[in-house]
Amino acid sequence: MNEQHDNGALRASLEALPRALRTLHKALIDVETVYFGALGSALEHLQLITHHPHFAWLQPMSALMAALDEALDEPGKLTRQAAAGWRAAIEELVGPGTPAGAPFRTKYLVLLHDSPEVAMAHGALRRLLGRI
Template sequence: MNQTNANAPLRASLQALPRALRTLHKALIDVETVYFGAVGSPLEHLQLITNHPHFAWLQPMSALMAALDEALDEPETLTSEAIAGWRAAIEELVGPGTAAGAFRTKYVILLHDAPDVAIAHGALRQLLGHLPRKG
């Protein structure tokens, strides 16, 4: 079996993550938008999400999602170690663990306050459970 075929199941598992991350990200944005108040048009909403300090704490997740999308677009085979690195990077943001920081602080609050965030979190955690761990 060649390297590409050997890693096909791992790559498939990793490819399920962007959708789960986007669902979670959208749930976080939806809750934060309610807390923020009226936002106007969809373009004004996008401007707020990308530029307003109220939404700035979401930047680490946005950046991670973009980097993961780029990695999945690359034609080379992803190794188990690389996939374990993606799992670790995502878990650094959404747990488990006791990582500190603005993202984690806000995330934990919304995880407990918003059912849609909790549901999306659970779906993401389930996918992560199928990926290899570092070390």
């Protein structure tokens, strides 16, 4: 019973991460969009985010979010080791872990200091990571 409770609590903590990552990702996109300049339709905006070099640095976070969503969709039991791996992967992107990709971390740190929205989303993500 205790193991089931531990797994449930672990799953709940991990399931909160995608929402926090999406909030942070959106804040980063919003700031980058302002820096990029005027855009057309929502479709043009999506095309820019997914294909324009100005937004390419965000791809590691996008890929990590997709992989985490896929892992959480699996019905199997989550282990503490798997949770620690997800925490480490996120921390490689946003800190304080050793950066996996210097271009992402460099740009991220600039926006973290430039944008209150990014800073608040970062703080919320860090609080969640502290529970894992």
